[in-house]
Amino acid sequence: MGRVITYIDAITEALDQEMARDERVFLIGEDIGLYGGVFKATKGLQKKYGEYRVIDSPISENLIVGAGIGSALVGMRPVPEIQFADFVSPAMDQIVQQAAKIRYRTGGAWSVPLVVRICCGGDVGGGLYHSQMNEAWFVHCPGLKVVMPSNPHDAKGLLLAAIRDPDPVLYFEHKRLYRSVKGEVPEGDYTVPIGPAEVKKTGKDITIVAYALMLVWGMEAAEKLEKEGISCEVIDLKTLLPIDKKTILESVKKTGKALLLQEAPKTAGVMAEISAIITEEVFDYLDAPVMRLAGLDVPPIPFAPPYEKFYLPTVDRIMKKARQLKAY
Amino acid sequence: MKVAYEKPPSETPSEFGLSPKEKKELYYLLLKCRMFDERFRKLFRAGRFAGTYFSAVGQEATTVVPSYKLLPQDFIGPAHRELGCNIVRSPLKVIAAQIYARANSPDKGLSHPCHYGYKPANIITPASTVAGQSVLAVGVALAYKIRKEPYVALAFVGEGGTAMGPWYEAVNFAAVHKLPVVFIVQNNLWGESVPARLVGAFEDFSHRADGVGMPGVSIDGNDVLKVWETTAPAVARARRGEGPTLIEMKTYRWYGHSEIDPADYRPKEEVEYWKKRDPIPAYEKYLMGNKKLTLEEKKQIEEKIDKEIDEAVEFAEAADYGPVEWVLGDVYADFKADAPDRP
Numbered sequence: 156m157g158r159v160i161t162y163i164d165a166i167t168e169a170l171d172q173e174m175a176r177d178e179r180v181f182l183i184g185e186d187i188g189l190y191g192g193v194f195k196a197t198k199g200l201q202k203k204y205g206e207y208r209v210i211d212s213p214i215s216e217n218l219i220v221g222a223g224i225g226s227a228l229v230g231m232r233p234v235p236e237i238q239f240a241d242f243v244s245p246a247m248d249q250i251v252q253q254a255a256k257i258r259y260r261t262g263g264a265w266s267v268p269l270v271v272r273i274c275c276g277g278d279v280g281g282g283l284y285h286s287q288m289n290e291a292w293f294v295h296c297p298g299l300k301v302v303m304p305s306n307p308h309d310a311k312g313l314l315l316a317a318i319r320d321p322d323p324v325l326y327f328e329h330k331r332l333y334r335s336v337k338g339e340v341p342e343g344d345y346t347v348p349i350g351p352a353e354v355k356k357t358g359k360d361i362t363i364v365a366y367a368l369m370l371v372w373g374m375e376a377a378e379k380l381e382k383e384g385i386s387c388e389v390i391d392l393k394t395l396l397p398i399d400k401k402t403i404l405e406s407v408k409k410t411g412k413a414l415l416l417q418e419a420p421k422t423a424g425v426m427a428e429i430s431a432i433i434t435e436e437v438f439d440y441l442d443a444p445v446m447r448l449a450g451l452d453v454p455p456i457p458f459a460p461p462y463e464k465f466y467l468p469t470v471d472r473i474m475k476k477a478r479q480l481k482a483y
Numbered sequence: 484m485k486v487a488y489e490k491p492p493s494e495t496p497s498e499f500g501l502s503p504k505e506k507k508e509l510y511y512l513l514l515k516c517r518m519f520d521e522r523f524r525k526l527f528r529a530g531r532f533a534g535t536y537f538s539a540v541g542q543e544a545t546t547v548v549p550s551y552k553l554l555p556q557d558f559i560g561p562a563h564r565e566l567g568c569n570i571v572r573s574p575l576k577v578i579a580a581q582i583y584a585r586a587n588s589p590d591k592g593l594s595h596p597c598h599y600g601y602k603p604a605n606i607i608t609p610a611s612t613v614a615g616q617s618v619l620a621v622g623v624a625l626a627y628k629i630r631k632e633p634y635v636a637l638a639f640v641g642e643g644g645t646a647m648g649p650w651y652e653a654v655n656f657a658a659v660h661k662l663p664v665v666f667i668v669q670n671n672l673w674g675e676s677v678p679a680r681l682v683g684a685f686e687d688f689s690h691r692a693d694g695v696g697m698p699g700v701s702i703d704g705n706d707v708l709k710v711w712e713t714t715a716p717a718v719a720r721a722r723r724g725e726g727p728t729l730i731e732m733k734t735y736r737w738y739g740h741s742e743i744d745p746a747d748y749r750p751k752e753e754v755e756y757w758k759k760r761d762p763i764p765a766y767e768k769y770l771m772g773n774k775k776l777t778l779e780e781k782k783q784i785e786e787k788i789d790k791e792i793d794e795a796v797e798f799a800e801a802a803d804y805g806p807v808e809w810v811l812g813d814v815y816a817d818f819k820a821d822a823p824d825r826p
Binding site for chain 1: 558560588589590591592593594598600601602607608610611612615618619620621622623624625626627628629636648649652653655656659812813814815816817818820
């Protein structure tokens with residue numbers, strides 16, 4: 156058994172090791188220096204690397220990302236932080252019109268090796284402005300890569316891969332997983348490649364596709380369902396753009412049934428795309444309609460504790476939906 | 484025009500005096516900008532290239548002069564009316580090819596006419612969200628500061644773009660960190676069709692600098708030497724690590740926002756007033772008065788430019804559009820986009 160650490164410690168370790176390895180890497184964001192980040196993801200880094208490698212920015216999200224992009228144009232490896240995914244909207248122009256398009260609009264002459272760390276996710280009592288899952292906004296932007304780890308091993312490996320990637324990567328980290336999920340993480344250098352999904356559990360009846368918190372809850376549901384005689388194959392998507400179609404389609408061809416989990420509101424989410432891919436490409440293998448279990452189509456996420464529980468695709472709801480799908 | 488708010492630059496102009504040879508070169512560049520621009524307006528109306536054309540006639544001094552004598556590592560973040568920056572730093576053929584969107588364009592025809600950019604010139608191809616490149620310029624300046632390199636970034640924007648929130652975030656951050664960047668606000672009185680009076684509650688847009696603790700100065704942007712004497716010290720100051728400067732240059736866009744805009748929202752008298760304040764004849768008069776330019780030399784310069792433009796147009800027109808497969812490349816470094824329904 157190797158060393159076991161939390162999801163957030165894996166992130167901090169990746170940042171620390173990459174800053175030590177590559178002097179082009181710097182961080183910029185709100186409360187990340189003196190305070191070490193509102194969740195302490197950057198704890199101790201400003202003291203270690205100085206205030207121009209861990210820059211405490213004003214409340215200026217457009218600038219946080221845009222300054223990162225500009226610096227990347229002249230050879231830096233910036234890792235700006237968006238404190239809460241809900242606050243990424245002021246930076247949309249820089250992400251969508253600059254980062255995503257610069258390689259394209261310059262005919263490949265310039266590139267933007269940038270990683271925007273975005274803290275996201277619910278089940279933390281964060282309410283309307285500290286819980287959002289808005290990854291789908293960016294999955295609609297060719298030119299970006301979007302990743303979202305569900306465990307500490309991938310959190311470190313995907314972050315290192317993202318910083319070394321020649322293109323802009325949005326790295327979503329789920330705050331509910333920061334300290335609730337622990338796992339084995341190598342102490343040394345390694346990367347988890349951007350792109351491939353991973354079969355976390357094999358099964359024969361249903362393919363569950365999920366990422367981040369939904370993956371964790373999907374796995375929990377799958378273990379319980381196993382005892383009821385329902386065998387689920389669980390795929391951790393890990394990279395949302397580009398989508399690893401092959402891993403999903405091979406699994407669905409085997410099981411004939413797909414249950415897609417999504418924490419964000421249901422309409423036009425990432426799983427709508429996965430559903431379309433499945434029906435377009437392996438329709439003949441399906442034994443049931445593709446089913447989605449997602450957040451509700453309301454502004455995410457209503458605050459009062461019973462409201463939040465009502466909103467979320469909980470383990471019980473996943474199990475119920477899986478039973479429906481099995482019985483179809 | 485009134486220039487009510489003017490702080491003197493910290494250096495005396497003589498420190499940044501141009502040699503007679505440089506003054507003549509500046510004249511050549513200004514004239515080249517004007518002649519190229521007028522030629523391309525005609526070419527657009529003759530249907531020789533697609534899209535539209537954004538003329539910068541009347542605004543040559545505000546783009547050509549600040550771009551002159553920069554270092555190759557200095558960066559320029561333009562919008563779409565900064566032809567002059569490119570005239571100084573990029574080959575004319577490259578500029579023409581960009582407008583024609585042919586295979587020999589630096590952007591391979593993927594961007595839009597007048598979205599000039601050229602990596603060897605360190606000018607980034609702009610997005611149309613006009614203040615965006617000012618934010619990028621601040622990021623470039625931040626990199627130079629982190630690396631302790633003596634280079635600067637120039638951020639060009641119109642008075643219209645200064646109303647954008649992101650521009651304010653950029654100037655504020657640059658001031659806080661004394662970044663090596665010079666913000667050049669070309670106030671041409673019109674943001675497409677919206678007059679400057681509906682954009683700022685003052686006549687001098689250099690007031691935008693007051694709120695962020697940055698030196699700001701408003702000058703006559705059609706006075707070539709004034710532009711030089713203001714910009715050069717600001718660039719030198721930035722290069723020394725003493726921080727950013729905002730320079731408002733009052734100028735005028737002679738024609739429409741683009742060639743499909745008749746610009747009939749502007750009073751005729753205003754257009755005529757500004758055409759009389761044309762930066763190029765005024766500078767020419769200065770040079771001739773000081774015996775730094777003769778009529779004969781002027782004629783030779785014009786002939787030389789005409790020939791260069793002819794060659795640039797030939798270069799662009801001789802090329803084909805790129806193959807459609809190029810649409811799928813340059814999205815990512817490591818893979819191409821799919822096109823399953825485009826056999």
